[in-house]
Amino acid sequence: MTMEPLRPILFHPHIPSIEYIEQTLLPDIYEVRTARTIPDLAEAIKRLGIRGAPALGCAGGCGVALSALITKADSLPEFLDQVGSDADLLRKTRPTAVNLFYGIDHVLTAIMSSQTIEEAKSRAVDAAEEVIDADRRTCHAIGKTGLEVIPDGARILTHCNAGALACAEWGTALGVIRSAHEAGKNISVYACETRPLLQGARLTTWELLRDGIDVTLITDSMAAVLMRKGAIDVVIVGADRIVSDAVFNKIGTYMHAVCAQTHTIPFYVAAPLSTFDEESCEDMVIIEERDPQEVRKVRGCVTGPDNVPVWNPAFDATPVHLISGIITEYGIFTLPRDIETIKQLKKGKDMQRH
Numbered sequence: 001m002t003m004e005p006l007r008p009i010l011f012h013p014h015i016p017s018i019e020y021i022e023q024t025l026l027p028d029i030y031e032v033r034t035a036r037t038i039p040d041l042a043e044a045i046k047r048l049g050i051r052g053a054p055a056l057g058c059a060g061g062c063g064v065a066l067s068a069l070i071t072k073a074d075s076l077p078e079f080l081d082q083v084g085s086d087a088d089l090l091r092k093t094r095p096t097a098v099n100l101f102y103g104i105d106h107v108l109t110a111i112m113s114s115q116t117i118e119e120a121k122s123r124a125v126d127a128a129e130e131v132i133d134a135d136r137r138t139c140h141a142i143g144k145t146g147l148e149v150i151p152d153g154a155r156i157l158t159h160c161n162a163g164a165l166a167c168a169e170w171g172t173a174l175g176v177i178r179s180a181h182e183a184g185k186n187i188s189v190y191a192c193e194t195r196p197l198l199q200g201a202r203l204t205t206w207e208l209l210r211d212g213i214d215v216t217l218i219t220d221s222m223a224a225v226l227m228r229k230g231a232i233d234v235v236i237v238g239a240d241r242i243v244s245d246a247v248f249n250k251i252g253t254y255m256h257a258v259c260a261q262t263h264t265i266p267f268y269v270a271a272p273l274s275t276f277d278e279e280s281c282e283d284m285v286i287i288e289e290r291d292p293q294e295v296r297k298v299r300g301c302v303t304g305p306d307n308v309p310v311w312n313p314a315f316d317a318t319p320v321h322l323i324s325g326i327i328t329e330y331g332i333f334t335l336p337r338d339i340e341t342i343k344q345l346k347k348g349k350d351m352q353r354h
């Protein structure tokens, strides 16, 4: 039975509003919520109601378009000023996933050369819908590219959630897994729970069970022994920002990459070109540090003393030498070997855009 495509964020310009699946409540509660203001949207992003790098790009782009549609202004300069400050509010939500800034800037760029407010509104809507449509196409292309690294019978380890819930649909790492399943490959997945917010336990298992894909939930600390036992053939994860010398992804990714290298297991990252920040390097990237309470309590259940100091980085950096390949919509690349190719592809896309 083919399930309806899972689309965690929908833009309704005629209302106007942004509809999204509230991911903090999954897997036990499936609730669709609506953001009609920029502060509401910003809060949804901060609490990870809306989450995942490509989905943040969609939320950022749609957020700027929503601002354009609801902003009341007597002049174009006043209008652009208001939309610009709403865009800044969205920029401040989460610092690491580069897609958020790509989505925001893509729509802002589209409206900057407008001659009237009405023209700016129309361009904003078109540009936001372009971000979502492009991500849908890109995720399916990533899935197709990734088929070559998933042999029939593959036992795959993944971390966090790089699925449809993290994108416009289909997913990146889970997009490759979905494409392999759809191609009839007999695959099985080990999903790491991904402390502290449990995106793997709550979201990846939910997505794969929904699609009838063989999935086993493990704790993050169990991954190494599965690799040592020879029970994992390939590791595939998503990304939040890819720079010249490292890949930023959910905390725990680096640990899996080191273990995979120790056990000579291929370690792949799946991500769209929009996740590359190719002019930057690891030391230039801000890693989001989140509320210590996220580690001391899980969904209200106490897991640590209320007064214990906590360190809670949301991401870590995996040096590119630990990564077998980066699966994109344009092919599989390795860094630093392919950095110039990535730069040319990005330039080409930018030229297409303007």
Ligand SMILES: CSC[C@H]1O[C@H](OP(=O)(O)O)[C@H](O)[C@@H]1O
Pocket (backbone or CB within 6 Å): 048, 051, 052, 053, 054, 159, 160, 161, 162, 163, 166, 167, 171, 172, 173, 199, 237, 238, 239, 240, 249, 250, 251, 314
């Ligand atoms: C398809 S990219 C998903 C990427 O984003 C997640 O972070 P978060 O749940 O904090 O938004 C995680 O790093 C995933 O790999």
